[in-house]
Amino acid sequence: MTIPLVVGVDGSESSLEAVDWAAQEAARHEVPLRLLHATAGHHEASDVIGAALERAGKGAPSVPLSSVVLHEDAAGALVDAGRNAFALVLGSRGLGGLAGMLLGSVGLAVAAHADCPVVVVRGGVEHRGSRFGDIVVGVEDGEGSGTAVRFAFREAQVRHCRLVARHAWSPPIESPGAPGQSGFALQALRRPPAQVLADALRDPAARYPDVRVSDEVVEGPARRALLDAASGADLLVVGARRRRGHIGLQLGLVNHAVLHHAPCPVAVVPQI
Incomplete structure (x- = not known):
């Protein structure tokens, strides 16, 4: 059944x-x-x-x-x-x-x-329907958003809409770099943000080849980047990690922010 x-x-x-x-x-x-x-x-x-x-x-x-x-x-x-x-x-x-x-x-x-x-x-009637034709998924570095990305692809597939995958990042504070060095150059000292996004999208994009994807790297706080993107979305998807040694998920500041303030429905997808 x-x-x-x-x-x-x-x-x-x-x-x-x-x-x-x-x-x-x-x-x-x-x-x-x-x-x-x-x-x-x-x-x-x-x-x-x-x-x-x-x-x-x-x-x-x-x-x-x-x-x-x-x-x-x-x-x-x-x-x-x-x-x-x-x-x-x-x-x-x-x-x-x-x-x-x-x-x-x-x-x-x-x-x-x-x-x-x-x-x-959440949100008004325009966000609870399919007026905008976009689903937004937040992509973080690591494994916390893997299941969320797959969920978002599946939603975009059944809705025949665009998927906006957004990864927010901030320059490493402990690595100021040379004067005038750009934020992207600073982040490249670690894992390039564009690579984080590409790695997260590769497998689900191959599984759902008909889904139109817009990949966006944004410098700044993740909660602001996701809330801004959600203003023109039908659904916002975020992931949640399992808490080590505890029952349940880790709902961090970003998840709390979107659950309380997003202008559209929010899907919290637990990491498998």
């Missing part, structure tokens, strides 16, 4: 927006959609699930739907569901959440502990 895409619902408008996004995503990948509602109460569960099922059915009538209500902690229930899920999809804030830009504690906990990709559906 095909594993489902799982979306968390809690009755908030944000979670219904996540249902809309998840229904379209399930249709693209031809996977079933499962709606999960975790609650400590009993009386409102049927109404919450009923409204979400109706919304999903209208958005993607061909997608097989199922639902489950669990009377337990929401973050724990979602992380457990993610052990056998295509991906987990969440709204950017739940009931009682801030009306601003901050992601709630459930979203952060799920993004930090899930074994599968976690998509936090």
